[in-house]
Amino acid sequence: MADSQALLQARFGIGLPGTEVPDAIAGLIDRRVTRRYTEQDIPDSLLDALLAAAQSAPAKSDLQQYSVVVMRDRPRIKQIADWIGTMDWIATAPVFLVWCGDMRRGQRMCEMHDMPHANNNMDTFLNTAVDCSLAMGQFMAAADAVGLGTCPISYVRSHIERVSPLLGLPKGVYPVAGLSVGWPLFRRPVSMRLPPSVVVHRERYDDSALAADIAAYDQRRNARDPVAAGGLKNNDVYPPRDGVGWSENAARQLSVPERFGFSTYLKTKGFDLA
C-alpha cells in the first residue's frame, strides 16, 4: 500500500489529510523528468509498445491529428542538442521523439474523398496540439512505468527553422515538443507543485486567495529547493538577486516575449489561425 501522505508531502510540500493514494497511481504522483541517461539502448520491441500506449490516448473526434518522429541516430540527436546549446544532456538520450500537431493528414483525407478541408482554423490548431500532448503524456507515463526516464523539450520550437527541415516536416505539421527518452542515470528530486487549492476549483472558478497561497508556496519551495542563481530567468533584463521565489521567477520569464515568431512559422506551414 502506497504511503499516501509521504507521496503527497513530497509532491506538494504539505500533507493532504484524508487523501488516499491507490497503489495504481502512486507512480504518477512520484514522477519527475530525467535529464541524464545511461549508455543503455532501448529495444525496438519496447519502444514500439510505448508508442502503442501513446497512440491509445484519446483524440478529439477520433481524428488523431498528430504525428511523432522517432530519432535514434545519435549524431542527429546531438545536432538538435547543439542547436539548443544549453541542454547538452539531450545528446545522452538513445531516443529523441518529436511530437507534432498534424493537420496535413486530415487535409489529405479530404482530398482522397474529393471534399474540401474547411477547418484550417484556430480550433484545429488547438485540437492538433491537444491530441499531440495527450499522446506524449501517455507515452511518458508508459515510459515511467517500465523504469525509463523522459523529458519534454519545448526548445525544439526555439530552433524550428532548423529542426523542421531536419525532420522533413511538411505543410500542416509543426513540432509541439521534443521528448528525450532513456534509462535514468539518476532520479531527480520530486518537483514541488502548487497546492491543489490553487489549481483545483470546486463548482466555480475562485482565485480570491491566490496572493496568500502563492506567497506560502514560494516560501515552501524556497525552503526545499531555492531558485539557483543559474535558474534565474532573464538576467539581462532584471538584475540577478538572492531570494527570488518561484512566482517572481515565473514573472521574470513571462514578462519577456518567448518565441514570438511562432505564429509566423505556423502561417508559413499553412495554418490560418483565424
Ligand SMILES: Cc1cc2nc3c(=O)[nH]c(=O)nc-3n(C[C@H](O)[C@H](O)[C@H](O)COP(=O)(O)O)c2cc1C
Ligand atoms: C511542454 C513542456 C516543455 C518542456 N520543455 C523543457 C525543455 O525544453 N527543457 C527542459 O529541460 N525541460 C523542459 N520541460 C520539463 C519541465 O521543466 C519540467 O516538467 C518541470 O520543471 C517540472 O519538473 P518535473 O516534471 O520533474 O516535475 C518541459 C515540460 C513540458 C511539459
